[in-house]
Structure formats: structure tokens, C-alpha cells
Amino acid sequence: MKNKEKIRLTAAEMSTLWTQYINDTVSICVNSHFLEKVKDEEVRPVIEFALNTSKENIKILQDLFTNENFPVPIGFTEQDVNPSAPRLFSDTFVLMYLRNMSILAMAASGMALGVITRPDVVTFHKNVLQSSVSLQDQTRELMLKQGTYIRPPYISLPDQVDFVDKQPFLFGFIGEKRPLTSIEITHVFINIQTNAIGKALITGFGQIAQNKEVKQFLLRGKQIAQKHVDIFSKILKEEDLPAPMQWDTAITDTTVPIFSDKLIMFHISAMIAAGVGNYGAAMGASPRKDLGLKYASLIPEIALYAEDGANIMIKHSWLEEPPQTDDRNSLIKGE
Incomplete structure (x- = not known):
């Protein structure tokens, strides 16, 4: 061809x-x-x-x-x-x-x-x-x-090249925890920042949403995002590292509808999906077991939130179907 x-x-x-x-x-x-x-x-x-x-x-x-x-x-x-x-x-x-x-x-x-x-x-x-x-x-x-760009935390340059020679490098529950690696810090920072942006976006959308069910969904999302910001910020603060600022003050007090509830629900659902991906990547890049399990414990919470959002969208006929494969069994049955 x-x-x-x-x-x-x-x-x-x-x-x-x-x-x-x-x-x-x-x-x-x-x-x-x-x-x-x-x-x-x-x-x-x-x-x-x-x-x-x-x-x-x-x-x-x-x-x-x-x-x-x-x-x-x-x-x-x-x-x-x-x-x-x-x-x-x-x-x-x-x-x-x-x-x-x-x-x-x-x-x-x-x-x-x-x-x-x-x-x-x-x-x-x-x-x-x-x-x-x-x-x-x-x-x-x-x-x-x-002057509004928020940089990730600074850490000291390493003195030399080292290799992991002790199993406690992976531990994080019993005894003294090792310091966070630069890779772990990066992922924690990213997840604070994305949750902070998500919280501000959800808060603003919550003010202008019309459907009560959508408003309740967004209020719950605001609480989840704040909870996750607090969890990740605590991890950095325990290492004497700064946590990025939040964006609550960037929202006006308007309640006039700007975007449809359909658009609001889709946008938030897309950001939730991205958040799940971020947590998965962070979990794979965090050898310290307490961090990996922290991400693993948070994923089900936002996955359930995403499912509830999808159900709201389906209920109101807001969820457009992506291309799908043929249902061969239905074709065979003539359905």
C-alpha cells in the first residue's frame, strides 16, 4: 500500500x-x-x-x-x-x-x-x-x-557517589527513617501542588455549579484535596523542607454560572484521572515503604470519588462514550 x-x-x-x-x-x-x-x-x-x-x-x-x-x-x-x-x-x-x-x-x-x-x-x-x-x-x-513560580525544595549536593548497602533503605515504619531521596521529594512536591490547584479549581467550580448533587460532589472533592495536601505537606515538613503554597485566595466570590455542570464534572473527572496516574508513578518511584503504602492507601479514595463522579455524569447523560470494540456475542445473538 x-x-x-x-x-x-x-x-x-x-x-x-x-x-x-x-x-x-x-x-x-x-x-x-x-x-x-x-x-x-x-x-x-x-x-x-x-x-x-x-x-x-x-x-x-x-x-x-x-x-x-x-x-x-x-x-x-x-x-x-x-x-x-x-x-x-x-x-x-x-x-x-x-x-x-x-x-x-x-x-x-x-x-x-x-x-x-x-x-x-x-x-x-x-x-x-x-x-x-x-x-x-x-x-x-x-x-x-x-515572582509567582513556586520552585521545588532545595537540598544539599551529594559529597560522593554512594550505593545502597543496607536493607533499612527500604524501611519507613520501625526505627529511624532515612531521609527522603530527591526523587521522592519531587513526587511529594508535585502531588501537593496538583492537589492545591485541584482544590482551588473545585472550590471555584463549586461556587458556580447549579445542580445540588454536583455541588455536594465538589464539596467532597475539596475536602479530599485538602486532606491530601495536608498529608504530603507533613511529609516534607518532617524533613524540614518547605511545602508549596495553596491557591485559595485566587478565587473571587462570584456565584454566577460560567461553565455548565456537564463541563465542570468532566474537567474534574479528568483531573482525578491524572491524579491517580501521579500517585501510581510516585508509588513506583518511592523505595521507602511507608511512602509507597501512603500512596497506595490514597488511590482507592480518589478512585471511589472518580466512580461517584462518573455515576453522576451517567445519570444526567453528560458522559460521552469513547470508541468501543464490537460486542461479538451480541452480534452473534442478533441483539
């Missing part, structure tokens, strides 16, 4: 393209509101870049889906956002939010490039990755300039 772009889409390619489309429709809704309400003229170009990137991705994906006779997902539309509503978050928080979104996008693009093969799909995801890296650079540089 000479034209490799005529090869059928694999399940991996379908999933990455479908997911990218849904995420970009969310990004357009959220960043449209941010752009409408931004006050800091240094932040404005960063929001415009993120918004325009998502719009360009949507155009490419719509053409690709049409050429493949693939039903174009609905995702989220103008009905899911009120750009002219009062601002909900400060420009400082918006910048931190975009930085966090760029990190998630880089991870998703990297995963996609590891499982896709069709040249046009590879090119698309490479462009998405490049845009994500650019957004990360823009947010980092501006936050450093404005």
Missing part, C-alpha cells in the same frame, strides 16, 4: 484523537472565559496562544474524522460556557492552571506518540507536543518574571 495514510485507524489512534478532541473543546470553553476576563496584559498572549492552539487542533481533527467517516464527537460547545460572566479566578491562578494543563498535555502527547503509527496522526501529535512545550515555556518564564 503506497499511501500509508489510507491505513485504517488503530484503536490507539482512535482513542488519542477522540480524547484530544474532547479536551480541546474543554480548553476552548475555559480559555474563552479567561481571555474575556484577563486584566494582566502579560498573561493575555499566553491565554490567546492556548486558545488558538485548541481551535487549530479542532479544525484538523474535524477534517480527519470526516475523511475517516468517523462520527465527530460533540464534546463541549458555546452552550457550556458564558464568557461574559464575572471572573472566577485571578490571572495568577490562570497562569498556574495553564502551566498544569501543559504538563498534562505533554504527558498525553508523549504516551500517544509511543503507540501510534500512521504518519498523519504522528505528525498531529508531534505538533500537539510542541505546542504543549511552548505553553509550558511561556507560563514558566512569565511566572518566574512575575
